[in-house]
Amino acid sequence: MCGVLDGATERGCRRWCGASTSQAVAFGYEVDSNWLTHFWIRLATLGRSVKAQVHTHPGEAFHSPVDDKWPIVSQAGFLSVVIPNLAMGPSSLDTAWIGRLRPDGTWVQVSSAAEAVLL
Numbered sequence: 001m002c003g004v005l006d007g008a009t010e011r012g013c014r015r016w017c018g019a020s021t022s023q024a025v026a027f028g029y030e031v032d033s034n035w036l037t038h039f040w041i042r043l044a045t046l047g048r049s050v051k052a053q054v055h056t057h058p059g060e061a062f063h064s065p066v067d068d069k070w071p072i073v074s075q076a077g078f079l080s081v082v083i084p085n086l087a088m089g090p091s092s093l094d095t096a097w098i099g100r101l102r103p104d105g106t107w108v109q110v111s112s113a114a115e116a117v118l119l
């Protein structure tokens with residue numbers, strides 16, 4: 001799991017997220033809860049936050065019921081991006097599923113990455 005940090009560069013994101021420990025489970029992985037706790041503490045200490053989550057699926061990009069139910073942040077406006085084909089395609093968000101969490105806890109798919117960043 002890799003959170004996008006306010007003002008973080010790609011290198012900064014890798015530094016933050018690369019230290020993650022996780023355990024593979026059927027059809028996904030679980031992020032180590034101790035790592036996640038330290039991640040939240042580091043974010044709070046630095047006054048940063050997670051605005052989006054990004055992950056990939058082996059085939060089509062979509063938001064699964066698990067994705068719907070367990071976002072890393074459950075705050076309205078939070079973004080989720082799912083990259084298709086294990087992110088083995090072109091470096092583009094054109095085929096990604098991009099959604100925004102609504103105040104009622106449901107997700108709405110946005111039409112493009114550009115729409116996602118315009119709040």
Ligand SMILES: [Zn+2]
Pocket residue numbers: 055056057062063064067082
């Ligand atoms: Zn998913």
